[in-house]
Amino acid sequence: xxxxxxxxxxxxxxxxxxxxxxxxxxxxxxxxxxxxxxxxxxxxxxxxxxxxxxxxxxxxxxxxxxxxxxxxxxxxxxxxxxxxxxxxxxxxxxxxxxxxxxxxxxxxxxxxxxxxxxxxxxxxxxxxxxxxxxxxxxxxxxxxxxxxxxxxxxxxxxxxxxxxxxxxxxxxxxxxxxxxxxxxxxxxxxxxxxxxxxxxxxxxxxxxxxxxxxxxxxxxxxxxxxxxxxxxxxxxxxxxxxxxxxxxxxxxxxxx
Amino acid sequence: xxxxxxxxxxxxxxxxxxxxxxxxxxxxxxxxxxxxxxxxxxxxxxxxxxxxxxxxxxxxxxxxxxxxxxxxxxxxxxxxxxxxxxxxxxxxxxxxxxxxxxxxxxxxxxxxxxxxxxxxxxxxxxxxxxxxxxxxxxxxxxxxxxxxxxxxxxxxxxxxxxxxxxxxxxxxxxxxxxxxxxxxxxxxxxxxxxxxxxxxxxxxxxxxxxxxxxxxxxxxxxxxxxxxxxxxxxxxxxxxxxxxxxxxxxxxxxxxxxxxxxxxxxxxxxxxxxxxxxxxxxxxxxxxxxxxxxxxxxxxxxxxxxxxxxxxxxxxxxxxxxxxxxxxxxxxxxxxxxxxxxxxxxxxxxxxxxxxxxxxxxxxxxxxxxxxxxxxxxxxxxxxxxxxxxxxxxxxxxxxxxxxxxxxxxxxxxxxxxxxxxxxxxxxxxxxxxxxxxxxxxxxxxxxxxxxxxxxxxxxxxxxxxxxxxxxxxxxxxxxxxxxxxxxxxxxxxxxxxxxxxx
Ligand SMILES: Nc1ncnc2c1ncn2[C@@H]1O[C@H](COP(=O)(O)OP(=O)(O)OP(=O)(O)O)[C@@H](O)[C@H]1O
Ligand SMILES: [Mg+2]
Numbered sequence: 001x002x003x004x005x006x007x008x009x010x011x012x013x014x015x016x017x018x019x020x021x022x023x024x025x026x027x028x029x030x031x032x033x034x035x036x037x038x039x040x041x042x043x044x045x046x047x048x049x050x051x052x053x054x055x056x057x058x059x060x061x062x063x064x065x066x067x068x069x070x071x072x073x074x075x076x077x078x079x080x081x082x083x084x085x086x087x088x089x090x091x092x093x094x095x096x097x098x099x100x101x102x103x104x105x106x107x108x109x110x111x112x113x114x115x116x117x118x119x120x121x122x123x124x125x126x127x128x129x130x131x132x133x134x135x136x137x138x139x140x141x142x143x144x145x146x147x148x149x150x151x152x153x154x155x156x157x158x159x160x161x162x163x164x165x166x167x168x169x170x171x172x173x174x175x176x177x178x179x180x181x182x183x184x185x186x187x188x189x190x191x192x193x194x195x196x197x198x199x200x201x202x203x204x205x206x207x208x209x210x211x212x213x214x215x216x217x218x219x220x221x222x223x224x225x226x227x228x229x230x231x232x233x234x235x236x237x238x239x240x241x242x243x244x245x246x247x248x249x250x251x252x253x254x255x256x
Numbered sequence: 257x258x259x260x261x262x263x264x265x266x267x268x269x270x271x272x273x274x275x276x277x278x279x280x281x282x283x284x285x286x287x288x289x290x291x292x293x294x295x296x297x298x299x300x301x302x303x304x305x306x307x308x309x310x311x312x313x314x315x316x317x318x319x320x321x322x323x324x325x326x327x328x329x330x331x332x333x334x335x336x337x338x339x340x341x342x343x344x345x346x347x348x349x350x351x352x353x354x355x356x357x358x359x360x361x362x363x364x365x366x367x368x369x370x371x372x373x374x375x376x377x378x379x380x381x382x383x384x385x386x387x388x389x390x391x392x393x394x395x396x397x398x399x400x401x402x403x404x405x406x407x408x409x410x411x412x413x414x415x416x417x418x419x420x421x422x423x424x425x426x427x428x429x430x431x432x433x434x435x436x437x438x439x440x441x442x443x444x445x446x447x448x449x450x451x452x453x454x455x456x457x458x459x460x461x462x463x464x465x466x467x468x469x470x471x472x473x474x475x476x477x478x479x480x481x482x483x484x485x486x487x488x489x490x491x492x493x494x495x496x497x498x499x500x501x502x503x504x505x506x507x508x509x510x511x512x513x514x515x516x517x518x519x520x521x522x523x524x525x526x527x528x529x530x531x532x533x534x535x536x537x538x539x540x541x542x543x544x545x546x547x548x549x550x551x552x553x554x555x556x557x558x559x560x561x562x563x564x565x566x567x568x569x570x571x572x573x574x575x576x577x578x579x580x581x582x583x584x585x586x587x588x589x590x591x592x593x594x595x596x597x598x599x600x601x602x603x604x605x606x607x608x609x610x611x612x613x614x615x616x617x618x619x620x621x622x623x624x625x626x627x628x629x630x631x632x633x634x635x636x637x638x639x640x641x642x643x644x645x646x647x648x649x650x651x652x653x654x655x656x657x658x659x660x661x662x663x664x665x666x667x668x669x670x671x672x673x674x675x676x677x678x679x680x681x682x683x684x685x686x687x688x689x690x691x692x693x694x695x696x697x698x699x700x701x702x703x704x705x706x707x708x709x710x711x712x713x714x715x716x717x718x719x720x721x722x723x724x725x726x727x728x729x730x731x732x733x734x735x736x737x738x739x740x741x742x743x744x745x746x747x748x749x750x751x752x753x754x755x756x757x758x759x
Contacts, residue, residue, distance in 0.1 A: 057659050083661030094656030098674045098749035107670060108660045140751030156660070 010035040010164050010196040011056055016065035018051055025051040027220040028065070033213075035163075038190055038197040040211035042204065044243075048220040049200040053168050056198060057088045084108070087157025089167040093149045095141040101152045102137040109159050126155040129189060147178045154186075164196040171206070183209060204247035216240060283497040285311040288325050288334035291318040291700070293523050293530065293715060294379065294461060294516065298338035300534035302487065302504060304546040306336075308538075309499040316621065317530075318711055320609070320700035322347055324616055328702075329369065329490065333620040336489035336504060340379060342481045344371070344488075357484070370491045372505055374484035377513040381415070381480045382460040383425075384470040389454055397474040398429055401455065405432040410453030413438040421457070428479045461513060463520035485511065510541055524716060553724070556709065561728060563623075563704030567695040571627045572688055575634030579687075580680065582635070583642025584668065593643055600636040608633070608697050616701065626698035626705075633694055634687040641683025645676030677748050685740040692733045696725065706732075 011033035018026040026048045033039045041049045054060045055067050058079040066073050069082055095104050105126065106119045114122075127134060130151040141149055150170060157165055170186070171179045187210060190197050201207055207214050208228040216223045216231065224236040235241045285306040289299025296317055303315035316334055319325050326348055328334045339348075344364070345355050354363040361371045383398055390396070393404055401407065415421040416438040425431065439447060439456075445464055447453040458465065460472055493501045519537060522528045531548050538544040551559070579600075586593030603611070611632065615625035649672060657671040673680075699707030706725040713721030744753075 054655075059655055059658060080661050080663055083659060086659070088656065088659035090652050090656060090659075092652055094650075094652040096653060096657070096671055096675070096751075098671075098677075098751045100751065108662065111662065111666055111670065140749075140754055142751065142754050153656075156656075160661075 009033055010070070011198070012066075012068040013052075013056075014066040014068065016052075016055060016062045016067060018048075018055060018060060019063055024220045026055065026062075029217075029220070029222045030065075031215055031222060031225050033164075033196060033198055035196050036194055037212040038199065038210050039213045039215060040207040041198065041200045041215050041217065042202060042207045043217035043223075045202065047217040049202075049217060050168055051220075052217070053088075053166050053198065053200055057086055057166050058083065084112070084160050085163045087154075087160070087162040087165045089150075089153050089157045089165070089170050091169045091172050093141075093153035095149055095152060095156075097141050100138050100140055101132075101144065101148075104141070104152055105137075105155045105159055107156075112160075122159060123155070126158055129158075129192070130155055131185065146174055147182060150174065150182065154189075158193075162195070164198065165190075167197065167199045169200050169202070171201075186210075204244065216243065218243075283311045283500070285313045285336070285493075285497060285500055286316055286334045287313065288316045288319055288328055288337040288702075290322065290325060290337075291320060291711060291715060293463075294520050295338060296715075297519050297523055297530045297533050298375075298485070300530050301507070301537065302336050302338065304531075304534055304538055304544070305503040305506065306497075306500045308544045308546060309497070309503040311497055311500050316702040318699070318715065319621060319702050320613065324613060324621065324701060327616045328621045329488065330367070331617075331620050332490060332492075333622065335493055335500075336487055338375070338485055339371075339488045340483035340485055341374070342380060342483035344486075346481070364488065365491070368491050369488050370494070370501070372487040372489075373508040374486055375507050375511040376485075376509045377461055377511055377516045378482050378484050379459055379461045379516075380475075380483040381421070382458055382475065383455055383473045384448070384458045384465060385455050385473065386448055386451075387469045387471045389451070390471040390473075395473065396471070397476040398425075398479075399476050400473070401431055401433070402429065405434070407433065407435075407454040408452065409433050409436045409455045410439045410444050410447050411436070411457045412441050412444055415457040425479060428477060461516045461520055463517065463524040465517050466521045467525055485516075506542060511537075527716065527718070556724070557728065560704060560706050560708055560725065561732075563698075563708075564692075564695050564706050564729070564732065567623060567626050567630060567698050567703055567705055568688065568691045570623075571630035571691055571695075572634055572684070574627075574631045575638060575687060576684060578631075579635045579638035579683075580642050583639045583680075583683075584646065586639060586643040587646035596639055597636070597643070600639050603632045604636045608694050609700065612697055612701055621702045623698070623703045625701050626695065626703035630691050630694055630698075634691055637686040637690070638680070638683040641679045641686075642676060645679025645683075646672050648679070649675050674749055675752070678744070678752060681740060681744055681747060685737065688736045688740070689733050692729060692736055696729055 009032040013029055013031050016026055016029050017024065029048075029052065041052055043049055051060065055062055056069075058067075058074045061076075068074070069086075072078065074082060096107070099107065102123060105123050109119050109122065123137065124134075126132075127137060132148060132151040132155065136144055136148055141152070144152065154170070157167075171182055174182065183206065190210075197210070199210055201210075211228060213226060214228055214231060215225045218239055224231055224240050231240055232244060235244075285303070287299050287302040287306065289295040299315050299317060303313040306313040316328075319328065322339075322343055325334070325337050325339075329337065341357060341360060344360050349360060349363045352363045354360045357374070364371050383401075385395060393400075395401065395404070411422055422436065437453075439453075444453070444456045445468055448456050448470070449468055458470070458472075464470070465472060487504045487507060489501060489504055515537070519533050522533050523530050529548070529550055531550070535546045535548045538546055582596050586596045606614075608629065611629045612625055615628045619625050619628055653671065653675065657667045662670065695705050696707035696710055698705045699711045706729040708725065709721045710725035713719065713723075713725065
């Protein structure tokens with residue numbers, strides 16, 4: 001479901017750079033994320049995908065350039081409030097081991113003063129949406145399977161009904177069977193909710209499956225941006241073709 | 257409220273004057289003593305004389321040493337104790353160069369301390385021989401030894417090594433003896449009893465002089481400096497409680513050497529409580545009656561336990577209040593962390609007893625210096641474990657807490673502290689168990705606790721008394737461990753106990 005109306009973009013990256021110890025993790029990257037669309041960040045390991053996502057959620061501040069959310073730049077003053085409108089899911093889930101699944105999901109809402117009834121209702125709604133078993137809600141993260149943890153992490157990110165979801169390899173740690181199931185469920189959820197989604201993956205097929213737009217990165221630089229077809233049909237440079245071919249060969253090798 | 261201000265003023269004045277009257281009628285006097293039996297008996301004597309003169313008297317028994325008592329006297333934590341002229345001139349007044357009795361008295365007066373005339377005995381280094389052996393050779397003074405060069409001499413190791421011990425004695429008296437050896441104190445007495453050695457060094461009022469029937473040889477060429485016993489008391493006593501000052505002066509010249517040796521022997525060898533020994537002396541010498549209360553074993557245990565717990569709990573509570581926030585700051589700022597860990601680490605390297613003594617000029621004696629020293633000792637494990645506990649939280653957990661939009665305060669309270677709790681509790685437990693042990697040193701500064709019977713037991717060579725302190729201290733350490741294991745259940749989330757590591 002591509003965006004129908006041309007609202008202002010949900011995110012706007014303007015010439016963003018971030019350097020760690022003299023190494024440029026992200027170098028002069030500019031692109032927009034359209035509201036209601038799913039954008040996938042892809043590229044080889046270490047190319048700066050996670051760094052870019054952290055810049056978008058304000059965990060990092062750019063050395064140069066500007067990250068805009070809605071129509072304002074993210075600043076130290078507004079970042080905490082803006083985060084309540086973003087849901088962030090990281091690779092291993094990042095669940096709090098000292099809290100039950102239920103408390104992981106409801107922590108922020110309770111802190112913001114939601115009533116107990118409202119918290120319970122929302123938690124049940126989300127566990128139905130993500131098909132998380134109700135009896136798992138009162139277990140601790142170590143008592144859950146990897147797929148269940150991933151669902152809790154997603155529920156936690158969705159609790160405050162954020163405008164955008166930022167997901168760093170949300171399916172990376174799962175075995176292929178569960179992964180395929182969850183891919184489908186996730187896409188259904190995104191469609192149902194109509195949220196803006198930014199997702200990191202290094203699997204091109206996953207990128208194609210989810211992405212309205214794909215942002216291909218290499219060594220911190222944006223190589224090409226557009227729908228999957230444009231990457232195949234009009235590669236911006238030789239690397240794009242190489243990357244697509246390498247992914248297809250890896251899959252054929254795996255399927256054989 | 258504004259009903260009758262005049263009445264209120266009147267009532268207040270009445271209350272104040274009543275208070276002043278009772279204060280006058282019941283002046284509180286505190287006497288002190290050093291950690292050896294003779295001085296403890298004398299501290300008891302002073303307290304009983306003060307009580308007889310109408311004061312409410314208390315005796316702070318066996319405080320650590322000369323410095324501690326002198327500081328306590330100057331600060332007014334104690335009002336009087338028995339000191340020795342040699343110690344006054346060589347340790348306390350060493351800078352002033354005062355040596356004669358009058359010079360010492362004048363130097364003390366300048367510091368607001370009154371010194372009485374000598375009590376009648378001189379507790380200095382001396383040489384002793386078995387009475388029958390001395391009589392056989394006709395030896396009464398140290399110079400007489402010169403005519404008996406083949407006698408065996410056996411001195412305590414300390415006396416052999418000290419410059420003012422054997423080397424000085426040999427040179428001063430030109431002693432020709434070849435057979436001289438260093439021995440342990442107890443072995444020296446046994447050796448002299450069995451005739452293996454003929455002469456040994458001793459303190460001139462040692463209880464053993466009577467027990468082994470020794471003759472003390474006269475220091476006829478005046479080698480050893482005099483250590484005349486005197487009472488030193490604060491000069492404000494002469495206005496505050498003149499009857500007490502007068503009572504102390506009654507002791508002048510009334511405690512001859514034989515009397516003191518006898519009292520030491522009763523306390524050390526016959527194990528009669530010092531209070532009883534002092535009371536008997538006062539009854540026979542001054543016809544003064546004083547009450548002797550001997551606590552039961554259970555009463556002592558109760559008193560020591562509550563004093564010990566007070567020290568540990570107050571120090572630990574203050575330690576937690578300072579160390580946990582410090583650990584949190586240290587976990588956030590690399591430099592601040594290194595400074596905090598460095599400083600608290602240095603504190604741990606100061607020997608416990610030294611730390612205790614250093615606190616006395618600041619806060620006096622009794623519980624405060626002990627609590628302060630224990631507090632300083634408790635910091636390192638708690639700061640380090642709080643800092644480590646927070647730092648070892650996985651980056652992904654920290655990131656998701658921040659990305660959720662928790663403010664840094666809420667993140668600390670809801671995520672970081674609960675996750676660091678096992679580590680923090682472990683630090684508090686280490687500190688608590690350490691403090692239970694260290695608190696036994698509180699007895700050196702009059703803070704009481706399990707160290708009190710241990711100190712007395714060491715002084716009197718009484719293994720039972722040592723156990724009376726050591727066993728409950730070990731028990732309390734175990735109980736402390738247990739309390740923390742239980743506390744862990746309440747304070748650490750089940751989610752963390754399922755998997756001990758948070759990493
Ligand atoms: N906190 C940091 N300190 C130093 N260097 C960092 C830091 N975070 C990332 N980097 C470096 O920045 C570069 C980009 O890292 P990033 O995590 O964004 O890569 P990625 O594209 O997410 O890789 P992967 O697919 O392996 O997760 C890497 O070279 C990485 O080593
Ligand atoms: Mg990454």
